[in-house]
Amino acid sequence: xxxxxxxxxxxxxxxxxxxxxxxxxxxxxxxxxxxxxxxxxxxxxxxxxxxxxxxxxxxxxxxxxxxxxxxxxxxxxxxxxxxxxxxxxxxxxxxxxxxxxxxxxxxxxxxxxxxxxxxxxxxxxxxxxxxxxxxxxxxxxxxxxxxxxxxxxxxxxxxxxxxxxxxxxxxxxxxxxxxxxxxxxxxxxxxxxxxxxxxxxxxxxxxxxxxxxxxxxxxxxxxxxxxxxxxxxxxxxxxxxxxxxxxxxxxxxxxxxxxxxxxxxxxxxxxxxxxxxxxxxxxxxxxxxxxxxxxxxxxxxxxxxxxxxxxxxxxxxxxxxxxxxxxxxxxxxxxxxxxxxxxxxxxxxxxxxxxxxxxxxxxxxxxxxxxxxxxxxxxxxxxxxxxxxxxxxxxxxxxxxxxxxxxxxxxxxxxxxxxxxxxxxxxxxxxxxxxxxxxxxxxxxxxxxxxxxxxxxxxxxxxxxxxxxxxxxxxxxxxxxxxxxxxxxxxxxxxxxxxxxxxxxxxxxxxxxxxxxxxxxxxxxxxxxxxxxxxxxxxxxxxxxxxxxxxxxxxxxx
Numbered sequence: 001x002x003x004x005x006x007x008x009x010x011x012x013x014x015x016x017x018x019x020x021x022x023x024x025x026x027x028x029x030x031x032x033x034x035x036x037x038x039x040x041x042x043x044x045x046x047x048x049x050x051x052x053x054x055x056x057x058x059x060x061x062x063x064x065x066x067x068x069x070x071x072x073x074x075x076x077x078x079x080x081x082x083x084x085x086x087x088x089x090x091x092x093x094x095x096x097x098x099x100x101x102x103x104x105x106x107x108x109x110x111x112x113x114x115x116x117x118x119x120x121x122x123x124x125x126x127x128x129x130x131x132x133x134x135x136x137x138x139x140x141x142x143x144x145x146x147x148x149x150x151x152x153x154x155x156x157x158x159x160x161x162x163x164x165x166x167x168x169x170x171x172x173x174x175x176x177x178x179x180x181x182x183x184x185x186x187x188x189x190x191x192x193x194x195x196x197x198x199x200x201x202x203x204x205x206x207x208x209x210x211x212x213x214x215x216x217x218x219x220x221x222x223x224x225x226x227x228x229x230x231x232x233x234x235x236x237x238x239x240x241x242x243x244x245x246x247x248x249x250x251x252x253x254x255x256x257x258x259x260x261x262x263x264x265x266x267x268x269x270x271x272x273x274x275x276x277x278x279x280x281x282x283x284x285x286x287x288x289x290x291x292x293x294x295x296x297x298x299x300x301x302x303x304x305x306x307x308x309x310x311x312x313x314x315x316x317x318x319x320x321x322x323x324x325x326x327x328x329x330x331x332x333x334x335x336x337x338x339x340x341x342x343x344x345x346x347x348x349x350x351x352x353x354x355x356x357x358x359x360x361x362x363x364x365x366x367x368x369x370x371x372x373x374x375x376x377x378x379x380x381x382x383x384x385x386x387x388x389x390x391x392x393x394x395x396x397x398x399x400x401x402x403x404x405x406x407x408x409x410x411x412x413x414x415x416x417x418x419x420x421x422x423x424x425x426x427x428x429x430x431x432x433x434x435x436x437x438x439x440x441x442x443x444x445x446x447x448x449x450x451x452x453x454x455x456x457x458x459x460x461x462x463x464x465x466x467x468x469x470x471x472x473x474x475x476x477x478x479x480x481x482x483x484x485x486x487x488x489x490x491x492x493x494x495x496x497x498x499x500x501x502x503x504x505x506x507x508x509x510x511x512x513x514x515x516x517x518x519x520x521x522x523x524x525x526x527x528x529x530x531x532x533x534x535x536x537x538x539x540x541x542x543x544x545x546x547x548x549x550x551x552x553x554x555x556x557x558x
Contacts, residue, residue, distance in 0.1 A: 002109045004100040007092055010225025012187055012232025013068035016130075017078065018101040019061040020089040028057035034085045035059045045138045047131055050123045052104045055112030060101065064130035070235040071096045071187045071228070072197050077139065080146035096187045096228055154191050178501070180207040184221070187229030201233035205253035215250045226492055301335045304375070304392045305412055307402035308332060311375060311395070312450045320364075322424040326354045327364045328375055330414035335392055342379065346387035348507040352500065353414040358507070365390075373397055408435060417491035420499060422466070425451055425459040430481070433469060439478025466490050 008014050019038070021031045035051075038061065042049055050062040069077075078093040092099040102108070104116045104123070116123055140147065176184075180203065183189045189200035204227075208218050222231040237245045308328055315321030330353040334343050347365065351358040365388075369378050373395035380389035394402060419427035432448040433440060440448065445456045460479060463469040468485040472478050491497060 002102070003106045004102045007099040007101060008071055008074075008096050008228065008232075009068075010228055010231070011068070011222070011235065012071045012096055012228035012230075013235045014071070014074050014093075015065055015068055017063040017065065017069070017074060018092055018099075019063070019078070019081070020092055020101060021059040021061070021085070021087045022089045023057035023059075023087070025087045031057060031059050031087050034087050035061065038081075038085060038088075045135060045142065047135055047139070048126045048129070050104070050126050051117040052114050053117060054102070054114050055108050056110055060103075060114070062103075064127050065133075065136065066130045067133045068235060069136070070197075070232040072232065076147060076150055077136075077143070079150045080143045083146045083149060096232070097185070151191070176207045176211045180204050182229075184208075184227040184230040187232055197233050201230065202249060202253065204230050205249055206256055209250070209253045209257045215247070218250070219246065221492075224489070224493070226489075297340055298336075300341055300394075301332065301392065302407040303402050304335075304341070304394060305332055305408055306405040307394055307398040308375060309405075309408070310398050310401055311373075316450045317452065322428075323354070323356060323360070324364050324368055325428070326356075326415055326424060327361060327368065329412060330354050331376060331390060331392065332412045333414045336412060341392040342389055343392070344380075344387050344389040348511070349387075352503060352507070355415045355420040416487055417496045417500065418487045418494065420491075420496050421494045422462055422490070423459065425449075425455045426462050429456055429459040430463060430468060430487075433479060433481050436480075439472045439480040441478050445479065 007016075007018055021035050021038075023031045039049065039051070042061075042063070047063060050064070052060050052062075054060070075093045078088075079090050082088045082090040092101050102114045104114050106114045108114060179190075183200050184204050189197075189203075194200040194203060205218070218227070218230075221227040222234075234242050234246055312325055315325050327350060330350050331343055331345075333353070334345055335341055347358040347361045350361045350365075354361065356364075365376075368374060369376055369390070375393055375395065376390045377393045378388055379391045380386075413427070413431055415424070415427060419430070428449040428451060429445055432445055436448070442453065442456055442460065445451075445460075446453050449456060451459070460469060464471075464482075466485065467482050468487065468490070469479050470482040472480060
C-alpha cells in the first residue's frame with residue numbers, strides 16, 4: 001500500500017526537515033536544477049542530508065536534526081527556503097496534524113517505489129549522526145531576509161481561523177473558544193493579535209485556566225498528543241527546564257484569571273451555564289396521556305426498552321439494521337430525558353444523537369414506522385417549526401414478554417462521541433459489557449448484542465486496542481470494561497467533537513434559512529412561526545466529553 005510518515009510528533013516538534021520538490025509544477029528538469037542548487041547550499045553550511053526520488057520525477061531531501069524543532073520554527077524555515085525554489089512544496093510543514101511524507105522504500109501511488117539516491121549504509125550513517133542545532137541556525141542566519149519576508153506576508157494575510165460560533169466546551173466552569181483550541185491543537189495563531197509564539201502560548205493557558213482546567217489536565221493533553229500545538233511552544237526550553245517553564249507560565253495564567261475574574265459578581269452572568277437542565281418549553285403529550293415525568297411514563301419507557309431488546313434481532317446482519325437500532329435508541333434516550341413516551345424532535349436533532357446525516361435519519365424513521373410491528377408511531381405530522389411527533393409503542397406480540405422481563409439497569413445510550421469513529425458494533429459491544437455485572441465471553445456477547453461473531457470479534461479488537469475493554473484472568477477468559485480506559489479521551493484524541501461541532505453549525509445555518517422562509521408566510525391567517533416555538537440554536541454547542549449526544553439532541557430539539 002502507498003504509505004507516508006508523519007512529520008511532527010505528539011509534542012508538536014519534528015526530528016527532521018522534509019523537502020519535497022514537486023515535478024508537477026514545472027517539470028523534471030526544473031526539479032533537478034533546483035535540487036542541485038539546494039543541496040549545494042546545504043553542503044556550504046556543512047548540512048548532511050538523505051536524498052531519494054519518486055517514479056514521476058519528484059525528489060525528496062531529508063535533513064535529520066540532533067535537536068527537535070518546534071512546528072512554528074520548522075514551518076517558518078521551510079517557507080523561507082520555499083521563496084528561493086519554486087518547485088518546493090511547503091504544505092507538508094504547514095500542518096502540525098496532517099503534514100506527512102513518503103519515505104524511501106514506500107510504494108508510490110502511481111506505481112514503483114520511492115528510491116534512495118545513495119547507499120543504505122550512507123543514509124543510515126546520516127541518521128545516526130544528525131545535524132547539530134548550530135548548523136540549522138546557520139541556515140536561519142543565511143535566510144534572514146527571506147524569513148522577514150515570510151513574517152511580513154503573514155501579517156498582511158487575513159487569518160482564517162475557526163469561528164467562535166458553536167465553541168467547544170472544554171472545562172467545568174466555562175468554555176474555551178475554538179480559536180484558543182485551534183492554537184492548542186494545530187499551533188496556528190493570528191499574528192496580528194499575538195506578536196510572538198510566547199504570547200499565543202500564554203493566551204491558551206489563560207483560556208484553559210478560565211475554563212476550569214487544572215495544570216494536570218493541560219499537562220496530560222500535551223503529553224498525550226491532544227494539544228501538540230501548545231506543546232511545541234515549550235520546545236524552546238531544554239527537557240530538564242520544560243516542566244519548570246510550564247509551571248511558571250501556568251501560575252501567571254491562573255493569577256491573571258483570578259485578578260480579572262467576574263464570576264459570581266452581582267449583575268454579571270459570566271458563569272458558564274451548562275445546558276443540562278430541561279429547556280423552558282417542555283414537549284407536551286397528547287391530550288389524555290399520562291403526565292410528563294410521571295412514574296407511569298417511566299415504567300412504560302423501561303418496558304419499551306425491554307421490547308426493543310427483544311426486537312433487535314430483526315435488524316441483525318445488515319448495516320441498515322445497525323443504524324435503525326441506533327435511531328430507536330436515540331428516541332428511547334430522548335423519552336427518558338423528557339419523561340414522556342411522546343417525542344417531538346427534528347431529524348437534525350436525531351442526526352446529532354446518532355452521528356448520521358439528517359436525510360438518512362428521515363429515511364430510517366419512515367421505514368421504522370411502517371414496519372409490521374412498529375416500535376414507534378407517528379402521531380402528529382410536522383408543521384412550521386414543529387417537528388414530527390412520535391410515540392413509543394409496545395407491539396402486541398412483544399408486550400407480554402417485555403412486561404415479564406426485569407428492567408435493564410443503567411442508561412439507554414444513543415451514540416456516544418467516541419463511537420462515531422470506533423463504529424456502531426463497538427458501541428453495542430461496549431454497552432453490553434457496561435450493563436453486565438460479570439465478564440462476558442465472545443459467545444455471550446454475540447447473544448447480548450444481536451451481532452455476528454465476526455462483528456463482535458472485530459469490535460473487541462478495536463476496543464482492546466484503545467484500552468476500553470480487557471480480558472479477565474486465566475480462570476475467567478471473559479471480557480469486561482477496562483477501568484484504565486476513557487471514552488472521553490478517545491473522543492478527544494480522534495477529534496470527534498470537532499465533527500459534532502461542524503454538524504451542529506451546518507444545521508444552525510439550515511435552521512436559520514428555514515425560519516427566515518417561514519417568518520413571512522402564514523396558513524389561514526396564522527403565522528407558521530411564533531415566539532417560543534424555536535429553541536435558541538445560536539446558543540447550541542457540542543457536548544462535553546462525558547455527555548451523551550442524545551442529551552445534546554434533546555437540547556437542540558425544535
